[in-house]
Amino acid sequence: MPGSSRATNARIGSGLLLALWFGVVAGVGEATLLAARKLVAGQFIQASADALWMVPLIHTLFFLIVGATLWAASRLAPGIVTDARRVCVLVTLAAFAWLLNYGRLHWGAALVLALGVGAVAARGWDRHATAALRWIRLTAAPLASLIPICILSITAWRAWRGPKDFLGPEGTRRPNILLLVLDTVRALDLSVYGYHRPTTPNLERLAARGTRFAHAIAPAPWTLPTHASMFTGRWPHELNADWRAPLNGQYPTVAEQLVESGYATAGFVANTGYCSRESGLARGFGHYEDYPISLSQAIWTTALGKLVFPDRWTERSLLRVTADDINRRMLQWLDGRDATQPFFAFLNYMDAHEPYQPPEPFKGRFSSPDSDRHLEPHRRSIPPNQWPPETVRAAQDAYDEAIAYLDSRVGQLIDQLEQRGLLDNTVVIVTADHGEEFGEHGVFNHGYSLYRRSLEVPLLIGWPGHAPAGTVVNTPVSLRELAATIIEIAGRDPSLPGRSLSRHWRDSSQAAIPDSIISAVRHDPGLPDDTPVAQGSMTSILLNGFRLVVRGKGGQQLYDFNRDPDERVDLSTSSEMAPILDSLWAALASLGAVSETAAHAP
Numbered sequence: 001m002p003g004s005s006r007a008t009n010a011r012i013g014s015g016l017l018l019a020l021w022f023g024v025v026a027g028v029g030e031a032t033l034l035a036a037r038k039l040v041a042g043q044f045i046q047a048s049a050d051a052l053w054m055v056p057l058i059h060t061l062f063f064l065i066v067g068a069t070l071w072a073a074s075r076l077a078p079g080i081v082t083d084a085r086r087v088c089v090l091v092t093l094a095a096f097a098w099l100l101n102y103g104r105l106h107w108g109a110a111l112v113l114a115l116g117v118g119a120v121a122a123r124g125w126d127r128h129a130t131a132a133l134r135w136i137r138l139t140a141a142p143l144a145s146l147i148p149i150c151i152l153s154i155t156a157w158r159a160w161r162g163p164k165d166f167l168g169p170e171g172t173r174r175p176n177i178l179l180l181v182l183d184t185v186r187a188l189d190l191s192v193y194g195y196h197r198p199t200t201p202n203l204e205r206l207a208a209r210g211t212r213f214a215h216a217i218a219p220a221p222w223t224l225p226t227h228a229s230m231f232t233g234r235w236p237h238e239l240n241a242d243w244r245a246p247l248n249g250q251y252p253t254v255a256e257q258l259v260e261s262g263y264a265t266a267g268f269v270a271n272t273g274y275c276s277r278e279s280g281l282a283r284g285f286g287h288y289e290d291y292p293i294s295l296s297q298a299i300w301t302t303a304l305g306k307l308v309f310p311d312r313w314t315e316r317s318l319l320r321v322t323a324d325d326i327n328r329r330m331l332q333w334l335d336g337r338d339a340t341q342p343f344f345a346f347l348n349y350m351d352a353h354e355p356y357q358p359p360e361p362f363k364g365r366f367s368s369p370d371s372d373r374h375l376e377p378h379r380r381s382i383p384p385n386q387w388p389p390e391t392v393r394a395a396q397d398a399y400d401e402a403i404a405y406l407d408s409r410v411g412q413l414i415d416q417l418e419q420r421g422l423l424d425n426t427v428v429i430v431t432a433d434h435g436e437e438f439g440e441h442g443v444f445n446h447g448y449s450l451y452r453r454s455l456e457v458p459l460l461i462g463w464p465g466h467a468p469a470g471t472v473v474n475t476p477v478s479l480r481e482l483a484a485t486i487i488e489i490a491g492r493d494p495s496l497p498g499r500s501l502s503r504h505w506r507d508s509s510q511a512a513i514p515d516s517i518i519s520a521v522r523h524d525p526g527l528p529d530d531t532p533v534a535q536g537s538m539t540s541i542l543l544n545g546f547r548l549v550v551r552g553k554g555g556q557q558l559y560d561f562n563r564d565p566d567e568r569v570d571l572s573t574s575s576e577m578a579p580i581l582d583s584l585w586a587a588l589a590s591l592g593a594v595s596e597t598a599a600h601a602p
Contacts, residue, residue: 014133015074018086019067020060021136024143026094027056030303031150033101038278044244046273047301048291049157053150054298058305059097060147063090083129084122092118100303107307174491175463176426177258177344178417179482181230182406183223183271184353184446186435187216187456189400197366199403202411203460206430209469210462211505215476215561217517217542218434221454222447223274225520226433226479227281227348231255233483233496236520237539237593243524247280254486254496255284255344261492264343268329270321270350285346289329292321320357323349323409331416344486347413351406352436354378354445358401365404367397384444385530396438424464427489431479432457440566447521448531450540450549452559452567455519461501463489473504476542476561478517516587517542523552541588548572548584550594556581 031052037043045051070089074081095117099110125132187193192203192212219229219236228234228241231253241247255265266287269275276282276290291297297319299305326347337343351358355378364371374394377387387395410430417423437443437453446454459477461467484498494500499515523537532538536552542561549557558572558581571577588594 014083015071015086016064016067017136017140018083018090019063019070021140021143022087022090022094023060023063024056024140024146026063026097027059027302028143028146029094030059030097030101031055033098037101044246044278046276046278048272048276048278049154050291050293050298051301052154053147054293054301056147056150058298058302059094060144062304063093066090066093084125087125088118088122090118091121097302097304100307173425174261174263174342175489176342176422177263177486177489178426178428179344179346179486180410180413180428180430181227181346181348182352182403182410182430182432182458183348183350184434184436185403185406185432185458186453187432187458188435188453189396189403190458192460193458197400199400200407202407202414203430203458205411206414206428206462207460207470209464210428210460211467211471211473213459213461213477213501213504214472214474216431216457216459217476217478217519218432218455218457219478219480219519221434221450221519221521223271223433224279224281227275227279229480230431230433230482231281233480233498235480235518235591235593237518241280242522243526246278247283249280249283252496253281253284254483255346257284257487257492257495258344258490259284259286261490262341263490264337264341265345266330266333266343267346267348268326268333269346269348270323270326271348271353272319272321275348287333292319292325321350322359323351323406327409327413327416330413334420334422342490344490348433349406349409351409352399352402354395354399354436356395356398356402358398358405362401362405362408363398364401366400367394371397383528383530384439385442387439387444392439399436399438428460428462429482429486430458430460431482433479443531448527448533450519450521450532450538452547452565455540461485466502466505468505471505473501475504476515476517477501477504478515514544516591518588518591518593520593539588539593541584541593543584543587544580546571546577546580546584548581548588550588558584 034045034047034051034055038045066089067086070081070086092114096111096114099105099113100107189195190200190203191198192200192207218226220226224241224247225236225239228239228247229236232239232251234251239247240250255267259265265285267282267285268289272291277288282288300309300319326349330345330347334343334345371394374390375398377391378395414423414428417426434446435454435457436446437449437451440453441449441451443449443451457479459479481498481501483496484494485501487494487496488500488502518539518541520539521533521537523533527533532551535555538549538551540547540549545561547559547561549559551557556572557570558577559567559569560571572581585594
């Protein structure tokens with residue numbers, strides 16, 4: 001019996017050793033593929049640097065579970081689960097995980113290929129089992145040590161590369177600057193903009209003590225290019241930031257400029273896909289928090305995790321960073337900084353982004369008791385253009401409830417600043433990176449068109465002693481001008497493109513000069529085929545009360561901005577509008593947004 005016990009323990013040890021070794025190899029291999037895609041191929045992989053240790057760790061744990069399961073199966077069915085078959089299963093899983101990183105390869109084809117690799121490995125094990133096991137025993141510990149080495153290396157790298165905060169000139173009292181970006185919040189659904197539902201009482205409070213811009217236009221209908229434009233003062237067509245390309249270092253950012261002026265800079269983002277460090281938006285921030293370190297995040301980082309949880313509903317439910325999380329992180333940083341140093345803090349909230357999941361007690365505030373049943377097509381990722389009307393209504397109800405939750409957390413943050421005695425010397429800027437569409441033009445979500453619902457967003461500036469309390473600016477403005485505005489607030493000489501929005505309350509002659517307001521969205525093969533941008537890249541310009549939308553393949557639409565807010569009447573075919581069209585095309589050409597030789601659409 002003692003000999004039998006030793007043999008059993010040896011089999012357990014051998015099985016777990018195989019699982020450990022293949023798990024680490026599978027994880028290190030996938031992490032290497034991710035690093036190669038990022039550093040060699042220059043791809044936008046939408047993962048944090050922590051993937052270098054998260055992926056091997058999750059694979060190791062998963063393979064150990066598989067190894068233990070195989071051992072249990074061998075106890076129930078002796079002789080069936082041999083070492084060769086263990087190797088076949090483990091190699092198949094490792095190869096499958098690697099092949100899933102090739103997006104063009106269907107998972108079914110990847111599985112068939114992986115099974116073939118596993119079968120070959122099993123035959124090889126039968127011939128070289130002793131030598132292979134000896135090699136595995138020798139290399140298991142060094143391989144496993146790569147995980148803690150990666151953790152320590154990434155921690156040290158972050159500490160080394162991050163810009164250092166430092167104090168500015170003594171005797172100055174420059175204002176703190178707080179930039180709050182409400183991801184996916186359109187102005188139309190805010191009570192501070194006249195919406196019939198009381199979605200934003202706290203923003204109304206902010207508007208009463210500051211200035212509200214009635215028509216703020218986002219430079220793009222989705223996250224990355226709008227943020228890039230807000231941070232650099234550049235138009236989207238001047239920047240490289242795109243669906244598959246992060247913002248490069250060609251142009252300086254607001255945070256970089258403020259660090260040079262002695263500001264402490266910090267960013268806290270919930271949209272980890274397009275606002276992470278990888279997006280290029282973190283340049284200049286001394287402190288930046290994006291991807292949380294959690295079990296769900298680690299699982300999702302692996303290709304197998306994405307296969308198990310393939311839909312956006314599951315992804316965003318598991319990995320959601322709430323407004324409460326963002327506020328807590330920001331206040332922790334705020335309380336730990338040097339109180340004598342002015343700060344610039346950028347907060348990106350994502351609570352109003354689909355899948356629209358308002359928490360209690362906001363859930364049900366505007367929706368019917370059976371709204372969850374109506375949202376089933378949404379949750380099952382049925383294309384929005386196939387939703388029944390009750391699903392569209394339920395989705396918008398949930399969207400409004402999410403906005404109400406978000407507004408409450410903005411109010412709580414402002415209250416916390418007041419309790420700390422910081423509010424009187426803090427400029428609070430609240431805006432959104434883009435809006436949302438609920439089928440108004442047959443388009444849902446965002447990023448797919450340049451209709452007004454995707455572009456018109458809130459913009460409120462509370463600047464005690466400067467931005468007049470309760471003022472409403474009716475002149476349309478672009479979020480691109482936030483860069484110049486923030487630079488002026490910080491007391492720096494103009495160093496970024498655009499004009500400061502302060503001209504609307506400081507200099508009436510400057511405010512009267514009409515501005516061209518450009519928005520753009522680039523075509524990408526991965527975008528839905530039934531959306532306007534599927535026809536090609538799009539550009540729009542708003543000038544002198546008219547908005548021209550240039551669609552892909554030469555199409556164009558012209559709308560009266562003031563008289564037709566829902567953009568129902570296309571004026572582009574009217575002969576009376578020809579001079580206006582010519583002037584808008586000329587303005588686009590003068591700004592380099594389109595070629596001067598671009599053919600006007602018929």
